[in-house]
């Protein structure tokens with residue numbers, strides 16, 4: 001179990017370093033991420049490197065028994081670099097330059113940036129790959145953070161090359177993008193631009209390809225660094241830190257090239273429900289690389305500095321959220337950052353060692369957690385404990401949020417609505433791609449799978465044919481990978497499986513918006529009444545049975561929720577998007593039908609339970625104590641768990657028979 005955080009010794013005089021190491025030992029720190037933003041200290045000028053200070057701190061850490069996750073330091077190029085090569089600076093869609101003075105001021109496609117980053121990484125890896133302290137490589141930092149897309153000339157040139165690689169001929173691109181519409185026919189790749197500011201909506205296929213290109217451009221930067229590290233003979237695991245479900249980068253693709261998934265997660269202490277967002281993010285991290293424990297690479301010890309209001313964590317909350325990560329597959333808890341900065345943009349951001357020193361609650365909690373983690377027995381790796389999976393697909397995310405749709409949808413919140421509903425019932429959930437092998441699951445939920453490739457449709461179909469229960473929801477299976485409707489209408493791939501056809505979408509007027517119309521679509525069924533939102537689709541059952549009907553508005557009496565039995569499998573369709581309560585009602589029905597049990601039954605609403613092998617972790621995220629009767633052996637007390645009063649943010653780890 002790793003324990004530690006980002007360590008930025010370059011912000012401090014060297015005479016503080018020995019104290020840092022001594023305090024780290026006191027806190028039980030086992031590993032630090034070193035030098036993430038140290039490029040300007042490592043390379044004060046082009047061709048001039050200064051590794052002396054890094055040598056000294058790595059040796060010092062090593063003497064103190066603290067391992068190093070060595071950063072490649074490429075996330076914030078030094079001022080000399082961007083002054084000498086201004087073409088390295090990224091631009092927004094209006095052509096405005098993102099100037100130096102902050103961080104992440106690099107155009108991922110810039111050949112100059114890549115050359116300089118590559119040189120720095122080569123020097124670092126040459127020098128340190130055999131150092132016994134270095135146990136992991138931390139490539140860059142949060143790729144795409146702040147700068148979600150770059151529209152610079154470097155991006156323009158690289159986008160053209162990317163398109164030429166993809167399509168071969170410009171005619172093929174014209175066909176795929178449907179450029180006959182609005183006189184967009186291109187004569188050559190040199191006529192194509194990133195979707196810079198235009199008078200009106202861009203071609204949706206161009207937007208979609210630009211999302212793919214943006215994810216790939218960032219990914220190429222990662223791969224470039226990874227190749228350099230491996231080519232130098234380094235054998236340590238290589239990672240880059242993710243940011244949960246982050247739209248600009250398709251983490252499914254990235255995960256395959258990461259030795260270990262690492263994640264930065266900052267739930268808002270002001271939001272009493274943010275532990276659900278935490279659980280969502282952790283379940284995604286576990287799912288990205290099944291069977292391989294991931295690391296919580298960054299969290300805060302206490303308050304942040306980048307929200308409008310930065311509440312402190314409650315006493316015990318940092319431990320509770322750390323245990324949530326471990327419960328959901330993490331084998332390490334690290335923080336941003338070790339020692340709170342004295343200057344710079346993040347000086348109000350909490351750290352393991354606060355500015356107010358070791359007499360603080362934060363420090364006491366940090367030391368206590370280090371001690372507790374050191375005392376934990378080895379935990380089994382997660383091994384697909386979940387029987388339920390939710391489809392989460394980046395390409396669909398990008399396409400679904402393109403403009404000019406019947407209604408504006410926020411994919412992440414729609415996916416989370418289902419996860420939260422299941423989490424609230426303490427049902428364990430994985431995330432999957434539709435094309436994955438789904439045979440280990442009993443229930444798969446596919447929210448708004450607007451762009452569905454043939455392999456995804458085949459995966460979902462095989463799942464149902466193999467006896468699985470599938471829920472497909474409104475606005476699914478509408479376009480192909482080029483953002484074109486498929487011939488012959490909607491639901492062209494899944495319609496036969498679902499036993500329905502779709503006539504129209506029926507957008508609902510947003511509550512409170514001007515103009516008469518419906519804001520919700522109530523539907524009733526034997527399982528209870530549900531409030532639909534956003535869309536009320538007009539569907540026609542062919543073979544499906546109707547489980548629920550709209551009960552008001554223009555679709556009053558028309559089918560809203562259907563089921564089609566395919567052998568032992570079932571394909572459900574929900575012709576609207578339920579609100580939070582509706583998602584609970586519907587999932588409760590589906591879970592009962594599929595015979596899926598919660599991790600532990602009958603827990604209060606603030607209590608979560610997650611399973612990792614034979615270990616179940618129970619956490620009270622509420623602000624009042626709860627009385628529970630727990631099964632199994634209390635792992636930390638080595639005694640039967642039984643009746644316990646779980647204080648706010650308290651935790652129990654249970655080994656079940």
Ligand code: GLA
Nearest residue numbers: 141142264266298304336349
């Ligand atoms: C991100 C970054 C860190 C730091 C923290 C602050 O996760 O990776 O460098 O800025 O946010 O919360």
